[in-house]
Amino acid sequence: IAGITQAPTSQILAAGRRMTLRCTQDMRHNAMYWYRQDLGLGLRLIHYSNTAGTTGKGEVPDGYSVSRANTDDFPLTLASAVPSQTSVYFCASSDGTGGDEQFFGPGTRLTVL
Amino acid sequence: GQNIDQPTEMTATEGAIVQINCTYQTSGFNGLFWYQQHAGEAPTFLSYNVLDGLEEKGRFSSFLSRSKGYSYLLLKELQMKDSASYLCAVRDSNYQLIWGAGTKLIIKP
Numbered sequence: 001i002a003g004i005t006q007a008p009t010s011q012i013l014a015a016g017r018r019m020t021l022r023c024t025q026d027m028r029h030n031a032m033y034w035y036r037q038d039l040g041l042g043l044r045l046i047h048y049s050n051t052a053g054t055t056g057k058g059e060v061p062d063g064y065s066v067s068r069a070n071t072d073d074f075p076l077t078l079a080s081a082v083p084s085q086t087s088v089y090f091c092a093s094s095d096g097t098g099g100d101e102q103f104f105g106p107g108t109r110l111t112v113l
Numbered sequence: 114g115q116n117i118d119q120p121t122e123m124t125a126t127e128g129a130i131v132q133i134n135c136t137y138q139t140s141g142f143n144g145l146f147w148y149q150q151h152a153g154e155a156p157t158f159l160s161y162n163v164l165d166g167l168e169e170k171g172r173f174s175s176f177l178s179r180s181k182g183y184s185y186l187l188l189k190e191l192q193m194k195d196s197a198s199y200l201c202a203v204r205d206s207n208y209q210l211i212w213g214a215g216t217k218l219i220i221k222p
Contacts, residue, residue: 042215045210101161104156104157
């Protein structure tokens with residue numbers, strides 16, 4: 001693994017189904033983030049984690065949950081998917097210091113029908 | 114509320130110079146970032162400004178004026194591969210990034 005990986009690459013999901021998007025990083029970064037990106041809108045933060053064992057809510061957390069059991073993994077779960085959750089989801093990480101940049105995974109394109 | 118404004122789309126000619134502006138109103142300021150995003154790909158980091166002034170990195174430069182809530186990204190000697198979206202993001206008082214919608218830059222030969 002080099003950097004951040006996400007799985008699946010894309011998924012079509014029926015409304016009401018449960019779905020977990022996976023994110024793994026091998027850079028030993030403290031902080032991790034989940035964003036969604038929709039056409040015409042900026043990246044919007046869903047949830048974040050400043051360090052293993054802690055999580056926080058971002059701008060659009062409703063309908064999503066996360067966990068951070070260890071440094072490397074930060075899964076995002078949609079408990080009961082709705083069509084408005086159709087989006088491209090990006091996971092990112094940073095080392096959590098002052099001017100640190102965020103490194104992004106390749107994204108998951110999710111369609112909820 | 115928090116707001117990041119940047120033009121939706123710009124067009125420039127290969128070999129020319131283009132300036133992409135970004136204005137922001139956020140609760141607190143802890144730095145401004147520029148990212149590049151090619152279609153269908155993830156954003157990648159370009160620059161970071163936390164103090165007023167110009168930061169130069171090869172063909173790309175970024176300027177910040179905190180008093181005006183303003184930044185620009187300057188791209189010189191444009192190449193076709195520079196066709197992408199350019200995202201402005203501000204780190205707010207909670208140390209979270211607030212993102213603009215991005216500027217799609219089209220380079221014509």
